Amino acid sequence: MWDWCLLSVRVQFAKGEWCMKSDRLLCFALAAVYTRVSRAWPAVLFASFQVRYSIHFWCKLVQAMGKYQVKVGIIGGSGLNDPDILEGRLERKVSTPFGEPSDCLIEGRISGIDCVLLARHGRKHDVMPSKVNYRANIWALKMVGCTHIIASTATGSLQEDIEPGDLVLLDSFIDRTKSREATFFDNSCNELQGVCHVPMDPAFCPETRQLFLEAANKLGLKLRPTGTCVTIEGPRFSSKAESLLYKSWGVHLVNMTMVPEVCLAREAGLCYAAVAMATDYDCWRDKENGVCVAEVLATFKQNVVKVTKLFKEVVPMIGAHEWDNTIDDLKSLVSSGFMSAPSKETH
Ligand SMILES: CSC[C@H]1O[C@H](OP(=O)(O)O)[C@H](O)[C@@H]1O
Numbered sequence: 313m314w315d316w317c318l319l320s321v322r323v324q325f326a327k328g329e330w331c332m333k334s335d336r337l338l339c340f341a342l343a344a345v346y347t348r349v350s351r352a353w354p355a356v357l358f359a360s361f362q363v364r365y366s367i368h369f370w371c372k373l374v375q376a377m378g379k380y381q382v383k384v385g386i387i388g389g390s391g392l393n394d395p396d397i398l399e400g401r402l403e404r405k406v407s408t409p410f411g412e413p414s415d416c417l418i419e420g421r422i423s424g425i426d427c428v429l430l431a432r433h434g435r436k437h438d439v440m441p442s443k444v445n446y447r448a449n450i451w452a453l454k455m456v457g458c459t460h461i462i463a464s465t466a467t468g469s470l471q472e473d474i475e476p477g478d479l480v481l482l483d484s485f486i487d488r489t490k491s492r493e494a495t496f497f498d499n500s501c502n503e504l505q506g507v508c509h510v511p512m513d514p515a516f517c518p519e520t521r522q523l524f525l526e527a528a529n530k531l532g533l534k535l536r537p538t539g540t541c542v543t544i545e546g547p548r549f550s551s552k553a554e555s556l557l558y559k560s561w562g563v564h565l566v567n568m569t570m571v572p573e574v575c576l577a578r579e580a581g582l583c584y585a586a587v588a589m590a591t592d593y594d595c596w597r598d599k600e601n602g603v604c605v606a607e608v609l610a611t612f613k614q615n616v617v618k619v620t621k622l623f624k625e626v627v628p629m630i631g632a633h634e635w636d637n638t639i640d641d642l643k644s645l646v647s648s649g650f651m652s653a654p655s656k657e658t659h
C-alpha cells in the first residue's frame with residue numbers, strides 16, 4: 313500500500329502540481345492511518361483519489377508525448393466571466409503588438425488542464441463590441457501559449473425553434489461588421505509581414521466541436537449541433553427589416569462579436585469553437601417587444617450554469633486529445649493563404 317502512496321506522491325511532484333490543499337492532505341493522512349489498521353480501506357480511499365488524479369496523469373502523459381502542450385483560452389462573453397471556473401488562479405497583465413487586451417488574463421486550471429480566462433468586454437463590461445481589441449485578445453492568448461480557444465456568446469434567435477436559454481454550437485458565420493481590424497497581416501506589426509487570405513471553411517475547429525458534442529452528450533445537456541450566426545456591427549440592435557432579412561437568409565442567430573474573433577483565431581493557428589446561447593428572439597417576431605439588454609443578461613444569468621458545466625466538461629477532454637495533426641494542418645492552412653512567403657516564422 314505504501315508503494316501506492318509513494319507512487320501517488322511522486323506523480324504529484326512529477327506533474328509539478330503538488331500543493332498543500334486540505335482535501336489532498338486529509339486523503340493522504342487518513343490513508344496513512346488506515347494502512348496501519350486495515351488493508352482494505354486505503355484501497356477504497358485511494359481508488360477514489362486516484363480516479364481524479366489518474367485522469368490528470370494520462371492527460372499530461374498524452375500531452376507530453378505530443379508536440380504541442382495544450383492550453384485552453386476561454387473567452388467569456390456577456391454574462392460569462394466568473395473566474396471561479398478556474399483552480400489556482402493567477403492574474404497576468406499583458407500587452408501585445410496590437411495594444412491591450414480587454415482585461416487581465418486569468419491563468420489557472422480546469423481538471424488539471426492549463427487554461428486562461430479573458431473577459432471579452434472586460435470584467436466590468438465596459439468595452440463595446442466595436443471597440444473590443446480582438447487582435448490584442450487573440451494575440452495575448454496566443455502569446456501565453458494557448459492552443460485552443462473556447463468562447464461563449466449571447467445571441468438573438470432568428471428561428472422559432474431556438475428558444476431563449478438554448479445552446480447552439482456554431483459552425484458558420486456571416487459578417488455584417490463594418491469597422492473592425494480583422495487581420496493580423498496588415499503590415500502594422502514588423503513580425504507579421506505579408507498578405508494573408510486565410511481559408512474560413514470550416515469556420516470553427518471540427519475536432520473541438522466534436523468534443524463539445526460528446527461533452528454535452530455525457531452531461532445530458534441539450535446542445536444544438538450546428539448553427540450560423542450573423543455578426544452585426546452594433547452596438548445598436550437590428551431594425552425589424554434587418555432582422556427579417558437575416559431570418560430570410562436562413563441564419564440561426566445574431567450577435568455582435570463572433571467576427572472577427574473567429575477569423576483572427578484562424579490566422580493565429582488556434583483551434584477555436586464557440587457556444588452561443590440564445591438569449592432573446594431579436595425583434596423579428598410580432599408576438600412580443602424587441603430585444604433589450606436586460607432581457608439578454610437575465611436569460612444568460614438564468615442559464616449560465618449550463619455553459620460553465622459544458623466548458624468544465626470539455627476542457628479535460630481537450631486535454632486528453634491528440635492535437636499534433638490538427639494544429640499542423642491549421643498552420644499549413646494559414647501558410648497557404650500568403651500571397652508571398654512571410655518574412656519570418658510567425659506560427
Ligand atoms: C449585452 S447585449 C449585446 C451583446 O451581447 C453579446 O455579447 P457577447 O457576444 O460578448 O456574449 C453580443 O454579441 C453583444 O456584444
Ligand SMILES: Nc1ncnc2[nH]cnc12
Nearest residue numbers: 466467468566567568594
Ligand atoms: N438580438 C441580438 N442582436 C445582437 N446581439 C445580441 N446579443 C444578444 N442578443 C442579441
